[in-house]
Amino acid sequence: MIKVSNNIINVGVDDKNIDLFEGQYKVPFGMRYNSYLILDDKTCLLDTVDSNFKDEFLSNVKSSLGDRTLDYLVIHHMEPDHSALISEIVKLYPDVNILISVQGLAMLRNFFPEDENVTKHVKVTKEGDILELGHHSLHFIGAPFIHWPEVMMSYEENEKILFSADAFGRFGTYDSVENFHDESRRYYIGIVGKFGLQVKNLLNKALKLDIKKICSLHGNLLEGDLTPYIKDYITYANYDSEDNDVTIAYGSVYGHTKEAALLLKDELEHLGKKVYLFDLARDDIHEAISRAFAHKNLVIASVTYNNGLFPCVRNFIENLTERNFQKKNVSFIENGSWGPMANKVMKDLLANSKEINYIGEGVTIRSAINPIVRGNIKALAEAIANSDN
Numbered sequence: 423m424i425k426v427s428n429n430i431i432n433v434g435v436d437d438k439n440i441d442l443f444e445g446q447y448k449v450p451f452g453m454r455y456n457s458y459l460i461l462d463d464k465t466c467l468l469d470t471v472d473s474n475f476k477d478e479f480l481s482n483v484k485s486s487l488g489d490r491t492l493d494y495l496v497i498h499h500m501e502p503d504h505s506a507l508i509s510e511i512v513k514l515y516p517d518v519n520i521l522i523s524v525q526g527l528a529m530l531r532n533f534f535p536e537d538e539n540v541t542k543h544v545k546v547t548k549e550g551d552i553l554e555l556g557h558h559s560l561h562f563i564g565a566p567f568i569h570w571p572e573v574m575m576s577y578e579e580n581e582k583i584l585f586s587a588d589a590f591g592r593f594g595t596y597d598s599v600e601n602f603h604d605e606s607r608r609y610y611i612g613i614v615g616k617f618g619l620q621v622k623n624l625l626n627k628a629l630k631l632d633i634k635k636i637c638s639l640h641g642n643l644l645e646g647d648l649t650p651y652i653k654d655y656i657t658y659a660n661y662d663s664e665d666n667d668v669t670i671a672y673g674s675v676y677g678h679t680k681e682a683a684l685l686l687k688d689e690l691e692h693l694g695k696k697v698y699l700f701d702l703a704r705d706d707i708h709e710a711i712s713r714a715f716a717h718k719n720l721v722i723a724s725v726t727y728n729n730g731l732f733p734c735v736r737n738f739i740e741n742l743t744e745r746n747f748q749k750k751n752v753s754f755i756e757n758g759s760w761g762p763m764a765n766k767v768m769k770d771l772l773a774n775s776k777e778i779n780y781i782g783e784g785v786t787i788r789s790a791i792n793p794i795v796r797g798n799i800k801a802l803a804e805a806i807a808n809s810d811n
């Protein structure tokens with residue numbers, strides 16, 4: 423267990439054996455599920471953890487409470503990685519009062535259809551409500567769609583802590599420091615990337631508060647200078663780029679499209695550009711997606727396949743558009759031995775994406791790289807490098 427302060431304990435758990443978070447995200451550094459216990463005149467637990475950690479979590483809660491009972495359980499988010507053990511908490515502390523949003527209450531009933539006790543002592547809570555615990559008071563903030571519609575956050579006034587639900591979380595266990603920034607971005611883009619508008623609304627409210635610490639449901643305690651984390655969230659919410667680097671994402675069958683992607687990478691690096699290259703059939707697609715949002719320039723290269731795109735390339739683009747991909751410089755490379763179609767299909771898929779600036783002529787390869795294609799790739803690299811001015 424980890425102390426947040428003298429009277430607040432993180433009773434959450436680390437998951438070091440998880441293969442995929444939410445059934446799709448690779449988490450090589452594990453995953454953290456936080457739950458916080460406030461010990462004051464009244465005791466209050468904020469959220470629970472994933473069902474796989476029932477014994478460890480309940481033991482953490484019981485030993486932290488000692489011989490005290492649990493007065494309140496605040497549910498900020500009903501996704502099962504945080505809500506799965508609500509009925510176990512109610513079993514242990516049958517008189518506990520549950521505070522939850524109105525949308526959360528409907529989900530609580532749906533997730534625990536055969537446990538009437540979970541809704542026995544429920545108080546529906548909304549933005550502006552305050553829970554007094556003694557020296558601590560929790561001010562509730564509506565945070566719909568960060569990440570589900572029922573989400574609430576709370577601000578503890580005495581210690582100036584924002585309990586931020588999924589926001590400001592990251593992939594990795596509590597202590598993992600590997601690729602901290604990249605794993606925070608990959609988490610954000612994957613989980614709440616679609617909801618930039620809602621994140622902006624939340625930031626408008628949260629930034630009026632005097633926040634000393636941020637306690638997310640994932641990752642570690644954020645304290646000290648919080649400016650870098652908040653700056654990142656402003657960048658993400660506005661769909662701004664972090665820099666003018668280039669992401670190249672390709673799908674190749676026999677290696678010729680890959681060769682084109684590698685040639686372009688060499689040309690761009692020769693021109694001083696930093697390039698992140700992804701084989702969409704083999705590399706982590708969510709890292710490629712995160713990079714596509716982070717950097718100003720994106721090049722997508724695909725073979726023409728069944729008169730359309732190679733499946734992993736289509737999947738990549740659809741992952742971008744469903745997260746409101748926008749404000750980028752985009753270029754295309756296609757390959758087609760008899761009827762190249764990929765460039766047109768890629769552009770069609772991005773038709774509803776806002777503020778896309780198409781750079782260079784779409785390069786077409788007819789089977790293998792030849793001197794003309796080589797020249798076109800060199801010209802594309804120059805157009806991308808010049809587009810940053």
Ligand code: FEO
Nearest residue numbers: 501503569588639
């Ligand atoms: Fe960590 Fe949206 O659950």
